[in-house]
Amino acid sequence: MALVAFLLLSLVAIAGALLVVMNRSPIYSALSLVGVFAATAVLYLMLSAPFLAVLQILVYAGAIMVLFVFVIMLLSLREDESGELFGLPTGMRRLTAVVLSGLLLAQFAFLGGTMVVTGKTGTPPADGEALGTAVALGERLYQAYLVPFQMVGILLLVAIVGAVAITRRHGRGLEGHMGGEEEQA
């Protein structure tokens, strides 16, 4: 029962990931990525991490993907990569990419295969109480991981300020300065 659900979900996730990589238009890639994130959220539920599942939907499928779709719409891209399947100019780069990713996949397959054969990590304990509830995760975050938690807040603030500073067009900030140099050159 759980295995069937897992297989279906991983099928959805892998198909969505392949669509992300192989779609020609970025907007379809973004929508496929939302599917991958949703499947991942259900996987988190299966792994008794309900709080992270909600967070995954809210932060990834909600905030991050909305940002992606917004930027894709804003840029109004031309179909630059039309023509070839993956839009690679030379055979050498295509060969390199295939060899490198194939090597990585083979390594993962070997690792996973040995894990299955030897059963080193073992099966998880049968479904007892939920591990990652909001209460449990919150206690851990506010006690053992208090300082990193505060630093994440500072990081988000710096990211917001940085994003505004980078995209500001006619400001006296860094962007306007660099734009001026560009015109002189």
Added chain:
Amino acid sequence: MPVPVEYFQILAGILFAIGVMGVLFRRNLLIIFMSVELMLNAANISLVAFSRSLNNIDGQVIVFFVLAVAAAEVAVGLAIIIDLFRKEGTVDVNRVRLLRG
């Protein structure tokens, strides 16, 4: 009957490899960025699976931090992409030569 944790690791490995494939294959900067998100997601699946099998919540805390850092990264990265598009008129990595020596 719970699903063995190895299956989750294999799934995470496959998703990570697909993400690497996207970064290596594609030239569109936005799709490369989405592939990076895919790789982060794969790492998160792996962390949560190990957290379950070890019955330790610290893995989930790390996933929480990864989520926050990914959000910050996307904000700054998309800002850079928008600025690049304004200057160059393209998001094709082969046509961007600002930093090419």
